Amino acid sequence: MITITRADYHDPQHGYDIVRLLDAYARDPMGGGQPLSTFTREHLIARLAQYEAISLLAYDGEQAVGLLNAFTGFSTFACRPLINIHDLAVLPDYRGRGISLQLLSEIEYIARERNCCKLTLEVLSNNTIAAKAYKTFGFSGYELAPEAGRAEFWEKKI
Numbered sequence: 519m520i521t522i523t524r525a526d527y528h529d530p531q532h533g534y535d536i537v538r539l540l541d542a543y544a545r546d547p548m549g550g551g552q553p554l555s556t557f558t559r560e561h562l563i564a565r566l567a568q569y570e571a572i573s574l575l576a577y578d579g580e581q582a583v584g585l586l587n588a589f590t591g592f593s594t595f596a597c598r599p600l601i602n603i604h605d606l607a608v609l610p611d612y613r614g615r616g617i618s619l620q621l622l623s624e625i626e627y628i629a630r631e632r633n634c635c636k637l638t639l640e641v642l643s644n645n646t647i648a649a650k651a652y653k654t655f656g657f658s659g660y661e662l663a664p665e666a667g668r669a670e671f672w673e674k675k676i
Contacts, residue, residue, distance in 0.1 A: 520583070520617055522624045525573035533563040535582035536573055543585070543607035548645050572601070574624050576608070576617045584608040586621040596635035601625060603639040606648070618648075622655045640671045 525532040537559050543549040554562075566573060569589060576584030587605040592598075603625060608617045622637075629637055639657065641649050660669040 519578075520615070520620060521577050522620050523575045523577060524624075524628075525575050527563050527567035527571075527573070532573075532575060535575055536566070536585060536587075537562055539575075539582055539585035539607055539609070540587070540605060542609060543605060546607070546610075548642060548648070549607070572625065572628060574621050576612075576621055578612065583612040584617040584621055586625055588625055590632070590634075591638075593635050598635040599632055600634050600636050600638060601629045601632070603637060606639070613647075618651050619655060622651075 523532075525536060527533060537554070540562070541554045541559065544552060544554050566587070572586075572588045572590070574586040574588075575582050585605060585607050586603060588601050588603045591600045591602050593600045603622075606618055606621060608615075626637060637657070638660075639652065641652060643649075661667065
């Protein structure tokens with residue numbers, strides 16, 4: 519049986535589980551294919567605690583098998599908070615069991631508790647499995663109006 523837990527950044531086991539699962543995700547081709555840096559492994563939990571971060575852990579008994587990291591933002595158009603899902607990962611042996619949907623359900627519950635106007639996330643165009651799960655859950659591409667086109671996610675590393 520899978521249980522979903524809101525992580526406590528002051529709980530050493532939760533911290534360990536977050537870093538372990540995020541590292542597994544980072545090593546996956548859809549996470550970039552590289553392990554987390556030593557700096558990230560050593561400082562991530564303290565930094566998450568400094569921000570309006572939300573981490574959810576999926577457990578199969580005592581084993582952490584899924585992770586969702588999200589951050590509170592703000593929609594100027596709606597004048598309400600939003601939650602951006604930054605990471606969503608399930609260990610390979612546990613994929614296809616609906617764990618991502620359980621994590622998404624819990625973050626939606628939290629967003630509704632906080633009177634958020636929406637959930638946001640990004641997905642790689644070739645990550646068809648994740649995109650299918652997100653569509654099943656009700657996500658869609660962002661556009662203000664069809665003639666304006668769809669939003670694209672861009673970055674500039676600094």
